[in-house]
Amino acid sequence: MTLATFEVFRQKSPGDPHVHVGEVEAPDSATAMVLAKEHFARREVCCSLWVVDRAAVAVSHWEPEVLQAGRAKAYRRSGGIRASADGPS
Amino acid sequence: MAVRSAQGTSTRPGTAQPGTAQPKRAESAPPAEQVEPWQDLSEDYRRAAARMIEFHMMSEIVGPVHEFRWVPRAPSLHAKQVFAAKSQDEIGHGLMLLRVCEDLTGKSRADYMEQILDGPPRFMNIFHYPWDEWVDPAIVAWLIDGAEIERQATLLRSSYGPYARAMRKIVKEEGFHHHCGRYLVAQMMAGTPAQRSAVQRGVERWWLRTLAMFGPSDERSKHGPTLMAYGLKLSHNEALRQSFLTKYVPQIRAMGVEIPDDNLSRDEETGRWTYTEPDWAEFSSLLRGGSPVGADLQRELREARGANAWLLAAA
Amino acid sequence: MTAAGDGWADLLIRLADDDLLTGHVLTSMAGWGPELEINIALSSMGQDEIGHARRLYALVIPDPADVERFVYERPAADFRASPLARTYPREWEALLARQYLGETADAARAAVLSQTTRAGFAALLQEMGHEQRYHLDFWSTWLAATCGRSAAAGERVQNALDQMWPLAAVSFLPDSPDATESALGLPGGALEAARRDWAAAVQQACEPLGLQVHEGAVDPAQDQLDVMLGEMRYVYATAPGSW
Numbered sequence: 001m002t003l004a005t006f007e008v009f010r011q012k013s014p015g016d017p018h019v020h021v022g023e024v025e026a027p028d029s030a031t032a033m034v035l036a037k038e039h040f041a042r043r044e045v046c047c048s049l050w051v052v053d054r055a056a057v058a059v060s061h062w063e064p065e066v067l068q069a070g071r072a073k074a075y076r077r078s079g080g081i082r083a084s085a086d087g088p089s
Numbered sequence: 090m091a092v093r094s095a096q097g098t099s100t101r102p103g104t105a106q107p108g109t110a111q112p113k114r115a116e117s118a119p120p121a122e123q124v125e126p127w128q129d130l131s132e133d134y135r136r137a138a139a140r141m142i143e144f145h146m147m148s149e150i151v152g153p154v155h156e157f158r159w160v161p162r163a164p165s166l167h168a169k170q171v172f173a174a175k176s177q178d179e180i181g182h183g184l185m186l187l188r189v190c191e192d193l194t195g196k197s198r199a200d201y202m203e204q205i206l207d208g209p210p211r212f213m214n215i216f217h218y219p220w221d222e223w224v225d226p227a228i229v230a231w232l233i234d235g236a237e238i239e240r241q242a243t244l245l246r247s248s249y250g251p252y253a254r255a256m257r258k259i260v261k262e263e264g265f266h267h268h269c270g271r272y273l274v275a276q277m278m279a280g281t282p283a284q285r286s287a288v289q290r291g292v293e294r295w296w297l298r299t300l301a302m303f304g305p306s307d308e309r310s311k312h313g314p315t316l317m318a319y320g321l322k323l324s325h326n327e328a329l330r331q332s333f334l335t336k337y338v339p340q341i342r343a344m345g346v347e348i349p350d351d352n353l354s355r356d357e358e359t360g361r362w363t364y365t366e367p368d369w370a371e372f373s374s375l376l377r378g379g380s381p382v383g384a385d386l387q388r389e390l391r392e393a394r395g396a397n398a399w400l401l402a403a404a
Numbered sequence: 405m406t407a408a409g410d411g412w413a414d415l416l417i418r419l420a421d422d423d424l425l426t427g428h429v430l431t432s433m434a435g436w437g438p439e440l441e442i443n444i445a446l447s448s449m450g451q452d453e454i455g456h457a458r459r460l461y462a463l464v465i466p467d468p469a470d471v472e473r474f475v476y477e478r479p480a481a482d483f484r485a486s487p488l489a490r491t492y493p494r495e496w497e498a499l500l501a502r503q504y505l506g507e508t509a510d511a512a513r514a515a516v517l518s519q520t521t522r523a524g525f526a527a528l529l530q531e532m533g534h535e536q537r538y539h540l541d542f543w544s545t546w547l548a549a550t551c552g553r554s555a556a557a558g559e560r561v562q563n564a565l566d567q568m569w570p571l572a573a574v575s576f577l578p579d580s581p582d583a584t585e586s587a588l589g590l591p592g593g594a595l596e597a598a599r600r601d602w603a604a605a606v607q608q609a610c611e612p613l614g615l616q617v618h619e620g621a622v623d624p625a626q627d628q629l630d631v632m633l634g635e636m637r638y639v640y641a642t643a644p645g646s647w
Contacts, residue, residue: 031546035442037445039184039441160434161432161635162636164476165640166457169428169431174451176435180434187440283643284642393435393437396494399557400438401439
């Protein structure tokens with residue numbers, strides 16, 4: 001029974017995103033889940049947990065400059081449109 | 090286009106490229122950036138980080154051997170729950186640091202267990218002494234875990250990303266450990282003359298060991314300057330020791346305990362403490378050569394894990 | 405102490421003593437289990453059980469100081485813990501068998517006890533049920549994972565089951581089921597019916613895992629109450645009543 005590494009994601013309250021909190025090692029996802037609960041949620045407000053086999057996670061290869069190239073595009077931003085009883089301005 | 094999987098992100102093929110983490114000259118400046126295990130880190134940086142984090146990790150895995158000799162003996166139901174929770178946290182710290190080490194070096198869980206159980210003893214001085222009375226784990230939780238709070242808070246800014254992140258959970262829990270110890274000691278100080286005397290004798294036993302735990306001051310520190318330059322260590326040993334004295338000397342005295350050092354005094358103008366130095370030769374000897382007590386910790390872990398190794402051993 | 409035949413108090417002390425000992429076993433073994441992740445979970449479950457014990461004792465012994473003395477000074481002969489709860493296994497497969505059988509029995513028994521007319525007790529059982537649900541999931545999951553590991557692992561579990569089952573079988577019912585049912589306002593025979601259903605359910609759950617339930621004799625050497633009390637009282641005895 002080899003151990004696999006499982007990434008653990010915790011959702012604080014309904015509506016919140018699942019956030020990565022660390023890893024556990026376990027033979028399968030069912031055992032990973034019962035282990036993750038006590039390691040990562042015994043002291044925390046938590047309504048949901050995900051465990052994902054690390055082998056299933058694909059990691060981006062781009063440098064930060066490539067991932068963020070779109071941020072400088074001013075044409076994607078606009079001022080807000082204010083709506084009022086007189087119509088948009 | 091091939092997509093990288095998260096597997097094997099820990100090590101990259103060795104190249105001659107210098108790592109993105111370069112030694113920083115200014116000791117007190119925070120690292121310019123945090124680095125991650127899948128970046129091109131220099132071998133020097135990896136080695137320095139691994140040595141430091143492995144030491145922390147091994148401490149958190151052998152330390153609980155001492156604690157779990159006392160968990161079954163907690164003298165009240167409340168103490169039983171509180172001390173079990175504190176000891177459980179330490180196992181969790183060991184686990185998180187083990188994961189950080191595995192991803193940093195590429196060694197597997199099995200590799201590390203072999204290193205921990207059979208390898209050289211590389212852990213804190215406090216675990217090389219006997220913990221023969223209930224008051225021992227209580228004082229360690231009170232003073233040592235208390236002392237660690239400040240040092241570990243600085244590690245939240247470690248240049249090594251996974252370690253800094255692991256420290257968040259560890260730091261949160263360390264405060265509880267200090268309060269656990271303080272509660273257990275206070276209980277005894279409010280008890281019988283024999284209980285109070287056990288605390289006094291315990292502090293006398295642990296005082297110099299506690300001061301030594303911070304490590305020698307800079308001139309005598311072998312690895313300190315490198316770790317500071319790499320942003321892996323973010324505080325000076327003596328500064329932390331001084332801060333400990335400022336915070337804990339009044340607390341210890343308020344508990345009704347006398348501090349076993351006639352030379353202990355504080356300069357009113359500078360705020361600087363003078364104190365009797367711990368035995369630094371003894372400290373070095375423990376950290377480099379180990380001890381019978383330390384060897385016993387590894388032996389007990391070997392026995393326990395050996396019996397159950399069949400469950401998770403590679404098929 | 406309680407009046408003889410006081411079904412309510414007897415039940416509470418029996419349940420509390422069981423939880424105390426199980427809490428002791430799990431929190432103690434958390435230092436020595438097969439892997440760090442498992443040890444963390446063992447400790448949590450042990451802390452839960454001690455919490456349950458405290459709440460159950462409190463229903464029959466109102467003063468917390470008296471509860472402490474009841475736990476730390478009562479003669480071993482006055483403990484009401486079941487044969488299964490008195491076992492103190494150090495090997496994973498034995499702990500697994502003890503807990504799987506104990507937790508499934510607990511769930512089946514609680515389902516009956518929850519039907520009590522005593523509303524406060526029903527509410528307490530429901531609350532404890534949240535933690536118990538996780539315990540059951542933990543041990544069921546690891547039973548399957550352990551048996552599935554290899555034929556040799558399956559054999560270990562079978563041997564452990566052979567040891568623990570006779571103890572579990574005689575641990576399901578309280579000492580006087582009639583008095584208990586009467587004290588709780590339960591239909592007569594409800595606990596016995598639950599016991600039969602539980603035994604059948606265990607057999608059904610074991611089958612796909614390649615395990616068989618074998619009847620057998622209770623081994624008195626499995627009673628480790630004295631060892632457990634010795635550990636628990638080691639520090640307490642240095643200053644009785646002063647903790």
